[in-house]
Amino acid sequence: MNELREFVDSESLKLHSSEFGGLQVLPCPQCNFEYVHIIQVSVNRERDKIIARHDEVSIKEEANTTKGVIISIEYVCESFHHGLIFFHFFEGNVEICHKPLPQLKGEFKDLFRK
Numbered sequence: 302m303n304e305l306r307e308f309v310d311s312e313s314l315k316l317h318s319s320e321f322g323g324l325q326v327l328p329c330p331q332c333n334f335e336y337v338h339i340i341q342v343s344v345n346r347e348r349d350k351i352i353a354r355h356d357e358v359s360i361k362e363e364a365n366t367t368k369g370v371i372i373s374i375e376y377v378c379e380s381f382h383h384g385l386i387f388f389h390f391f392e393g394n395v396e397i398c399h400k401p402l403p404q405l406k407g408e409f410k411d412l413f414r415k
């Protein structure tokens with residue numbers, strides 16, 4: 302995964318059963334809290350990046366320096382941890398890694414809220 306390899310943190314990305322309905326959920330990779338809000342999703346292909354936020358979907362030119370596609374999910378948990386979860390797809394394999402980010406200043410909006 303090239304430059305993403307520094308963010309590989311397999312211990313933090315563990316599914317567990319939700320207390321509601323028994324489905325598997327991904328808790329916060331930093332504190333294990335179950336309430337995680339997705340605030341942005343992006344797909345970085347070879348030459349462009351598609352970004353979906355609560356108020357817009359955009360496409361911009363941004364070269365992906367790794368081989369394959371990188372799908373990144375930006376999250377904030379209800380304890381204010383902030384980070385990125387990457388799915389790197391290349392030649393039939395999907396690698397997953399996590400990068401903690403600095404705490405957000407101000408409020409955030411879920412991907413699906415206007």
Ligand SMILES: [Zn+2]
Nearest residue numbers: 329332378382
């Ligand atoms: Zn957290």
